[in-house]
Amino acid sequence: MSHDTSAARRSIFITGGASGIGRAVARFFGERDWFVCIADVDSAGMEDTLGLIPGGFKYSxxxxVRDRDAWDVALESAAxxxxxxxDAMINNAGIGTGGHLADLDVxxxxxCLDINLRGVLYGAQAVYPFLQKTAPxxxxxxxxxxxxxxxxSGMSVYSATKFGVRGIAESLDAEWxxxxxxxxSICPSFIETPLLNGTGNRKSNEMVRDRVVAAGLEITPVEEVAETVWNAVHGDGLHHLVGKTAKGINFAKRWMPGRVRKQQRAASGLLGKSS
Known part of the structure; x- marks a missing residue:
């Protein structure tokens, strides 16, 4: 992949930059001569991320992301x-919440709604004037x-936020x-990140990773997501799929929706139950 060679160094702002996808995206763009700005609630994690980015063109x-006023301060400081x-903003900060809806605390x-959905809307609203200035x-x-x-099964709240995130992308694609x-939007399947090491909800003691492996699903290297983000920033596609599971689900949902429904119901006993 070619590096950016324009006189003015392009910059990217990434939320959730302390680990996982955010860290991988930060490294990918930093290694390709972009100025990388990361944001997170985890200061120590952000320092670790910055330590992995070559050169001095980086900021944390x-x-x-739930604080709308804080967004303005963060973006102004980063700019x-x-x-x-x-030049680019990655709405990446998010948490995983799983388990039967009846078992979840309010x-x-x-x-989950505030970070995964409200945070994305706040970020888009706040970054709009900055992206206007560097458009097209x-x-x-x-x-x-x-x-x-x-x-x-067991994904109602998380799915609600991620269906919403895709919807926001479609709306703003037209609006902007x-x-x-x-x-x-980027739609990964199960990615090798710290989220796999959690249980999904407070009433479960079973790791998400164990449930994924038991279901026979692949875990995709996080670097594939970073490369897909790069392609999204430099291309013109709307929805980008990462991993065999995501691509398979998308194909089946479009062409065999009845089969998908049967499979999800059959899998509910394996993936949806709390321990």
Whole structure:
């Protein structure tokens, strides 16, 4: 892949940059001569991420994506650090919430909705004037999920947020087209990130990773997501699928919706039960 060679170094702002997909995207763009700005609530994790990016064109900012006013401060600070510009923003911050809806605490539901959905809307609204200035070819990329293509047992809240994230991308793709701002979503399947090491909800003691392996699903290297984000920023596609599971679900949902429904019902006993 070629590096950017324009006189003005392009910059990217990435939420959830302390680990997982955010860290991989930060490294990928940093290695290709972009100025990388990361945001997260985890200061130590962000320092680790910055340590993996070569050169001095990098910046971090503590940000809770649920705080709309904090978004303005973070983006202004990042733009200043990057020489006055933001060319791409990756709405990546998110949490995993799983388990039967009846078993979830209200706080668990609200937290997932606030971070995964409200945070994406706040970020898009806040970054809009920055992307206007660097258009055309500026870009907003929302990290969705295969759970935003088909809902399964134990995934109601998480799927709601990821269906929403894809919907936001579709709406803004139309809304921002006159500005020359590209908008897209990334739909990964199960990715090798720290989210796999959680249980999904407070009433379960079974790791998400164990349930994924038991179901015979593949775990995709996080670097594949980073490369897909790069392609989304530089291309013109709307929805990008990452991993065999995501691509298979998308194909089956389109052409064999009845079979998908049967499979999801059959799998509910394996993947949806709390331990």
């Amino acid at each position: 900012h503590v940000l809770d 200043t650090a990057a020489g006055g510009r933001i 706080e668990e539901i609200d937290r 070819n500026s870009a907003l990329v929302n990290i969705a999920s295969a759970a935003g293509i088909a809902g399964g 087209a006159p500005d020359g701002i590209k908008v897209s």
